[in-house]
Amino acid sequence: xxxxxxxxxxxxxxxxxxxxxxxxxxxxxxxxxFTRRAVRTRxxxxxRLRPSSANPTSGGDTLADQANVSLDKGTQTxxx
Amino acid sequence: MHALANPNRFLKIAAAVQPWAVGLCILCFALxxxxxxxxxxxxxxxxxxxxxxxxxxxxAWMGLFCxxxxxxxxxxxxxxxxxxxxxxxxxxxxxxxxxxxxxxxxGMLWGEPMWGTPWVWDARLTSMLVLFFLYLGYMALxxxxxxxxxxxxxxxxxxxxxxxxxxxxKFSVDWWNTLHQPSIFSMAGVSVDTAMLPPLFLMVGAFQCxxxxxxxMGVRAQVLAAKVRAARLMQSV
Numbered sequence: 026x027x028x029x030x031x032x033x034x035x036x037x038x039x040x041x042x043x044x045x046x047x048x049x050x051x052x053x054x055x056x057x058x059f060t061r062r063a064v065r066t067r068x069x070x071x072x073r074l075r076p077s078s079a080n081p082t083s084g085g086d087t088l089a090d091q092a093n094v095s096l097d098k099g100t101q102t103x104x105x
Numbered sequence: 106m107h108a109l110a111n112p113n114r115f116l117k118i119a120a121a122v123q124p125w126a127v128g129l130c131i132l133c134f135a136l137x138x139x140x141x142x143x144x145x146x147x148x149x150x151x152x153x154x155x156x157x158x159x160x161x162x163x164x165a166w167m168g169l170f171c172x173x174x175x176x177x178x179x180x181x182x183x184x185x186x187x188x189x190x191x192x193x194x195x196x197x198x199x200x201x202x203x204x205x206x207x208x209x210x211x212g213m214l215w216g217e218p219m220w221g222t223p224w225v226w227d228a229r230l231t232s233m234l235v236l237f238f239l240y241l242g243y244m245a246l247x248x249x250x251x252x253x254x255x256x257x258x259x260x261x262x263x264x265x266x267x268x269x270x271x272x273x274x275k276f277s278v279d280w281w282n283t284l285h286q287p288s289i290f291s292m293a294g295v296s297v298d299t300a301m302l303p304p305l306f307l308m309v310g311a312f313q314c315x316x317x318x319x320x321x322m323g324v325r326a327q328v329l330a331a332k333v334r335a336a337r338l339m340q341s342v
Contacts (some may be wrong), residue, residue: 071336
């Protein structure tokens with residue numbers, strides 16, 4: 026236990042060293058959370074708008090093909 | 106490169122890469138943190154504050170790396186209209202800003218006990234602060250226009266103009282009299298205890314893998330946003 030408290034003490038610099046690692050954890054978790062939330066809300070919005078074609082990795086089709094999939098007209102605008 | 110211009114195809118490749126990046130990231134942290142915090146030696150002058158280096162230096166490296174990725178993506182976007190390149194650039198900004206900010210803050214936490222001051226306006230610290238503001242400016246500018254494409258183009262130009270800051274940061278400790286210590290890697294060799302190199306490289310590896318995980322997720326978010334916009338347009342037709 027004594028060596029553990031020595032470890033935590035970091036030679037008297039505990040507050041500086043542990044604050045640095047805490048900030049790192051905060052930053053890494055923060056950006057990850059922010060990004061995951063962005064994916065989740067946009068996916069939910071897409072599912073709400075187009076419940077049929079909700080998988081973002083389906084096929085090799087282009088964005089334009091995905092956008093045109095809800096058109097049920099006879100002719101479609103030819104986009105590549 | 107042109108095969109990757111198709112966003113859906115890029116996302117499929119990204120989905121395959123993602124689990125490996127996550128695994129490698131966890132592994133690098135699992136090795137780097139114990140070695141850095143416990144098994145590596147304290148510095149003969151700086152004592153245990155040297156362990157801040159295992160956060161500060163990798164964060165600094167990533168701050169520069171993410172900006173370079175942003176600049177290359179922006180150039181590809183402006184020159185070739187490569188859509189995924191712009192998404193990679195935009196996705197690199199928040200994570201790059203976070204690393205630049207982390208570098209600055211951990212530097213302050215290291216400077217306070219070792220230099221007696223958390224901050225000086227020397228060349229390296231000042232140019233790193235400028236880089237942090239460039240990140241913020243890039244993110245703000247992209248959203249500042251009514252037309253997203255106009256915003257992205259303006260931001261891309263800002264990213265390219267700001268690229269001059271990268272060699273300034275890198276060589277600041279050579280070109281000017283700075284309080285910040287010189288590079289540990291030089292033509293003369295390595296100026297740090299070799300026992301400190303493994304945790305340093307492991308933490309750089311961990312941060313790099315983390316970047317890959319987050320940037321691919323960020324590109325996915327942008328592709329989804331584009332699909333949402335397209336779907337909304339279809340609905341209003």
